[in-house]
Amino acid sequence: MTHDGTADRPVRWGILATGKIARKFAADLALVPDAELVAVGSRSAGSAESFAAEHGAPGCRAHASYEALVADPDVDVVYVASPHALHLEHARLAFEAGKHVLCEKPLAVTAADAEAIVALARRHDRFLMEAMWTACHPVVRAVAAGLRERRFGTPRQWHAELGFVVDTDALAPDDRLLDPALGAGAMLDMGIYPLTTAHLLFGEAEVLTAAAAVSASGIDLDIAVAGRYPGGVVATMSASMTSWSSRTGTIATDRGRIDLADFHHPTRATFTPLAEGGDDGTELGVAVPIEGTEALIGVGYGNEAAEVGRCLRAGLRESPLVPHAQTLTLMRQMEDLLAQVGVTYP
Numbered sequence: 013m014t015h016d017g018t019a020d021r022p023v024r025w026g027i028l029a030t031g032k033i034a035r036k037f038a039a040d041l042a043l044v045p046d047a048e049l050v051a052v053g054s055r056s057a058g059s060a061e062s063f064a065a066e067h068g069a070p071g072c073r074a075h076a077s078y079e080a081l082v083a084d085p086d087v088d089v090v091y092v093a094s095p096h097a098l099h100l101e102h103a104r105l106a107f108e109a110g111k112h113v114l115c116e117k118p119l120a121v122t123a124a125d126a127e128a129i130v131a132l133a134r135r136h137d138r139f140l141m142e143a144m145w146t147a148c149h150p151v152v153r154a155v156a157a158g159l160r161e162r163r164f165g166t167p168r169q170w171h172a173e174l175g176f177v178v179d180t181d182a183l184a185p186d187d188r189l190l191d192p193a194l195g196a197g198a199m200l201d202m203g204i205y206p207l208t209t210a211h212l213l214f215g216e217a218e219v220l221t222a223a224a225a226v227s228a229s230g231i232d233l234d235i236a237v238a239g240r241y242p243g244g245v246v247a248t249m250s251a252s253m254t255s256w257s258s259r260t261g262t263i264a265t266d267r268g269r270i271d272l273a274d275f276h277h278p279t280r281a282t283f284t285p286l287a288e289g290g291d292d293g294t295e296l297g298v299a300v301p302i303e304g305t306e307a308l309i310g311v312g313y314g315n316e317a318a319e320v321g322r323c324l325r326a327g328l329r330e331s332p333l334v335p336h337a338q339t340l341t342l343m344r345q346m347e348d349l350l351a352q353v354g355v356t357y358p
Contacts, residue, residue, distance in 0.1 A: 018088060023321040026051040026087035026111070028078050028102055030063040033116055034093035037143075037317070038067035040310030044317045053081025078102060082109035089139070089320060092116060095188040097195045097357075100125045103140070107132045112139035114320050118204050118346070119339050121195035121357045126343040130336045139324055141316070141331045142339045146208055148315040150304020151278040153333075155263075155270060156213050158302065164283050165267025167214065167245050172206035172261035172275050175234075175252025189253070190231070193358055197231040198224075199346050203251035205276035207237070208342055209261060210249065214241035220345055224353035225254075232355050268296060277312040 025041060027034050030052060041049055049068045053075040054060035060074035075081040082090060082105050089112040092102045099120050106113045113133065119142045120126040133140035146152055158164050175198070178189050188194040189201065210217065217239045224235040233254050239247040250257070261275025268285035272278045282299040309315050316334075323331050330336050350356070 018321070018324050022046045022048045023324055024048060024050045024086050024088045025317070026053065026081050026084060026090045027063070027067075028053050028081055028090050028092050028106070029094040030054045030059045031093060034063070034091070035067065036311070037091060037093065037313045038063070040312070040314035041317050042067065043310050044314045044321070047317055047321055050086050051075060051081055051084045053078045078105055082106045082111055087111060089114060089324065091143070091317075095194045096200060097121050097188075097193060100129055103129045104132055107136040107138050110136070110138070112320070112324060114141050114143050114316065116143045118142070118195075118200050119343060121200065123340065123343045123347045126340055130340065133329065133336075137329065139320070139329050140336065141320060141323070141334050143313075143316055144208060144334050144339070145312045145316045146205060146276045147212055147334045147338075148319050149277055149312050150306040150308055150315065151272070151281050151302060152209065152212060153306075154302050154304045155272065155281055158283075159213055159263070164263075164270055165265035167243065167263050167265050169264040170210055170214065170241070170245060170247040170261070171249070171264075172209060172247075173250045173252075173257040174202045174205050174259055174276065175250070175255050175257035176202075177256060178253040185229075190229070192230050195357055197233075197350070197355060198235050198251040198253045199232050199350055199355070201251070201253075203235055203237070203249070203349075204342065204346060206247075206249035206251070206261070207345055209275055210239065210241060210247055211338065211342060213263070214243065214245045214247075216341055217241055217247075217345060220349055222349040222352045224355070226354060230355060232350065232353060235349070235353065237349060270302070271299075 051073040052064045057076035064072040064074040090106040092115040190196050220239040222237050224232040234252045236250045259274050261272040263270040270283050272281045281302040284296045284299040287295040287297040
């Protein structure tokens with residue numbers, strides 16, 4: 013079954029906002045078969061025009077407002093690339109204009125706003141997916157499948173860290189990375205990735221506790237999370253705005269170790285089994301690559317765009333790879349962890 017006229021033509025995309033993440037997504041979208049960027053919207057006509065010229069298909073329209081973008085009759089689905097504090101407002105615009113939505117992560121700043129976005133999608137009978145490229149990444153999916161099938165042994169521990177140094181002196185106080193009103197902080201920007209990856213690999217967390225360093229303005233600069241997942245998997249996860257992390261994820265099993273470089277969009281993944289005769293765990297064998305069954309499109313944003321296209325052609329209103337329930341579960345986890353360390357948002 014196909015819907016919305018996408019069976020015999022490319023899925024036509026509009027991009028709402030023209031920041032850094034929108035440019036990365038557009039570069040990958042150009043590599044996706046049966047997809048084209050037909051319109052872009054910005055609060056600045058000049059920004060929209062330069063973005064359309066650089067990334068759009070021939071004839072890509074530049075709109076000087078978000079309202080004009082969502083009203084464009086040739087747009088099937090809108091990629092919402094604005095700061096997460098504005099996602100509810102901008103998703104509502106798109107749904108009320110009859111458009112499907114791929115919304116950048118996190119879906120919102122609060123669980124209540126995320127629930128409101130899902131409710132809007134259902135009320136308007138439109139497709140909605142959080143743009144969680146990790147869930148669509150072929151290597152992450154291959155690791156998850158291997159764990160389910162016990163090909164790597166029984167998982168016991170998960171460790172992941174993601175962080176970079178934010179130059180606070182170079183940013184205005186109202187920058188999205190610093191302003192509490194825009195959902196600033198390490199958890200929503202980076203901590204969502206180790207939590208999401210753990211959920212994808214092991215299932216819904218049973219226990220999560222947090223400790224953090226909180227700024228004078230009330231945002232989490234560094235946050236560490238300890239957790240327990242189904243099957244007795246224990247986890248340590250961290251996110252930082254003040255330090256350079258390894259960006260790695262490691263799964264320790266009773267048969268060896270899985271290493272993921274840049275775990276949230278792995279550049280590589282390997283399984284290193286225990287060596288013959290190395291029962292004391294001190295000797296590991298030869299690392300074996302873990303590869304996905306599907307091709308990586310660009311750096312990974314292309315795979316989430318391809319998943320949207322697949323779902324639209326199948327008449328779906330949510331993706332089995334990034335279901336609404338999963339997105340809402342992770343939003344509630346992050347909200348609870350932030351509350352534990354005293355961070356709340358207006």
